[in-house]
Amino acid sequence: MPATKTSVYEQLTESSAAALAVKLGLFPSKSTLTCREIGDGNLNYVFHVYDKENNRGLIIKQAIPYAKVVGESWPLTIDRARIESSALIRQGEHVPRLVPSVYYSDTEMAVTVMEDLSRLQISRRGLIEGKNYPNLSAHIGEFLGKTLFYSSDYALDAKVKQQLVKQFTNPDLCNITERLVFTEPFLDHETNDFEEELRPYAEKIWNNSRLKAEAEELKSIFLTSAETLVHGDLHTGSIFAGEHETKVIDPEFAFFGPIGFDIGQFIANLLLNALSRDGEDRQPLYDHTAAVWETFVKTFSDAWEKDSRISCRHRLEETLQTAFEEAVGFAGCELIRRTIGLAHAADLDEIVPFDKRIERKKLALEIGAFYIESRKKLKSITEVLDQFKLRVKE
Ligand code: SR1
Numbered sequence: 303m304p305a306t307k308t309s310v311y312e313q314l315t316e317s318s319a320a321a322l323a324v325k326l327g328l329f330p331s332k333s334t335l336t337c338r339e340i341g342d343g344n345l346n347y348v349f350h351v352y353d354k355e356n357n358r359g360l361i362i363k364q365a366i367p368y369a370k371v372v373g374e375s376w377p378l379t380i381d382r383a384r385i386e387s388s389a390l391i392r393q394g395e396h397v398p399r400l401v402p403s404v405y406y407s408d409t410e411m412a413v414t415v416m417e418d419l420s421r422l423q424i425s426r427r428g429l430i431e432g433k434n435y436p437n438l439s440a441h442i443g444e445f446l447g448k449t450l451f452y453s454s455d456y457a458l459d460a461k462v463k464q465q466l467v468k469q470f471t472n473p474d475l476c477n478i479t480e481r482l483v484f485t486e487p488f489l490d491h492e493t494n495d496f497e498e499e500l501r502p503y504a505e506k507i508w509n510n511s512r513l514k515a516e517a518e519e520l521k522s523i524f525l526t527s528a529e530t531l532v533h534g535d536l537h538t539g540s541i542f543a544g545e546h547e548t549k550v551i552d553p554e555f556a557f558f559g560p561i562g563f564d565i566g567q568f569i570a571n572l573l574l575n576a577l578s579r580d581g582e583d584r585q586p587l588y589d590h591t592a593a594v595w596e597t598f599v600k601t602f603s604d605a606w607e608k609d610s611r612i613s614c615r616h617r618l619e620e621t622l623q624t625a626f627e628e629a630v631g632f633a634g635c636e637l638i639r640r641t642i643g644l645a646h647a648a649d650l651d652e653i654v655p656f657d658k659r660i661e662r663k664k665l666a667l668e669i670g671a672f673y674i675e676s677r678k679k680l681k682s683i684t685e686v687l688d689q690f691k692l693r694v695k696e
């Protein structure tokens with residue numbers, strides 16, 4: 303169990319982050335350390351502290367009191383660091399191979415000290431470079447099956463679950479998702495960001511009242527269905543991967559939400575990468591999409607068989623069906639928001655030439671809208687993929 307200490311908040315620098323690592327006894331006091339701020343995410347500072355002589359490193363992540371991507375005009379609670387370290391520790395109880403070890407956390411300093419994963423690569427970047435990570439979907443399917451089952455009502459005593467819901471109440475970060483995933487991309491909102499060439503296609507979304515009603519319904523499921531502890535931001539930028547190893551990071555958006563949420567976000571990000579590729583190169587992404595769903599179902603069902611509470615034993619099929627429908631809808635919202643919303647996916651933004659980028663972004667919008675509107679009619683992951691392939695021909 304990592305130590306937890308409280309102190310007064312102070313923004314770390316490269317030198318104070320290295321000093322903290324020594325003070326915590328994580329390196330001997332005479333070590334020659336290098337420390338670099340390497341955070342490329344939207345919200346936090348991330349320091350890599352490294353002892354070259356002994357080839358040992360660690361990561362110090364610190365939340366800052368505003369959203370880095372926007373600036374101080376968007377204040378954001380540093381309590382997200384407590385949520386993140388608590389979620390990592392809880393996930394580590396069920397899937398220790400698939401998350402980084404936490405060495406120390408300090409809620410006042412909003413700091414989490416954790417395992418150095420620099421031997422791996424952020425999977426979004428690797429996928430963009432054409433890597434396929436053969437174990438990615440099996441690992442993420444297992445992560446989803448175990449973490450989503452073991453924090454759900456189907457596994458937990460009701461009182462324990464209520465305590466956890468309290469611990470993981472995460473209003474600021476849920477509000478970001480509510481706005482950026484479910485609300486603003488469906489309106490002509492100032493936070494949206496897209497190429498002028500996409501305006502007619504964005505307008506088509508804003509004028510489609512049936513689609514907007516369905517997106518509202520998905521938003522309401524996101525806000526009210528406290529089914530299990532979800533990661534809350536499971537895109538390919540939240541996953542470190544290598545040939546044999548996978549580690550899920552960054553659960554600062556964790557909260558009690560619907561089972562389908564993480565599944566849908568992950569699948570959408572696989573499909574965004576597929577949209578950046580051509581022809582046969584898309585096949586590994588299709589295989590991952592099918593495999594992540596199938597592995598999730600198998601892992602979740604095995605855990606259910608072994609550990610579900612007697613009162614809900616008969617509800618497995620119904621639970622999986624709801625998770626599937628909702629995952630397809632959430633995937634649709636993610637495809638749309640990563641195309642015209644505030645936070646983009648590099649997979650699409652880096653497509654060259656420009657005309658091809660616009661074509662692929664139009665497809666992301668069309669497929670996203672289709673998934674949202676048709677989620678209750680699609681019966682299997684194969685059908686979800688067939689509908690994607692129908693639209694993406696070149
Ligand atoms: C202001 S935060 C923008 C996005 O970055 C995070 O990774 C989440 O995906 C969020 O929606």
Ligand code: MG
Pocket residue numbers: 343344535540552
């Ligand atoms: Mg993140």
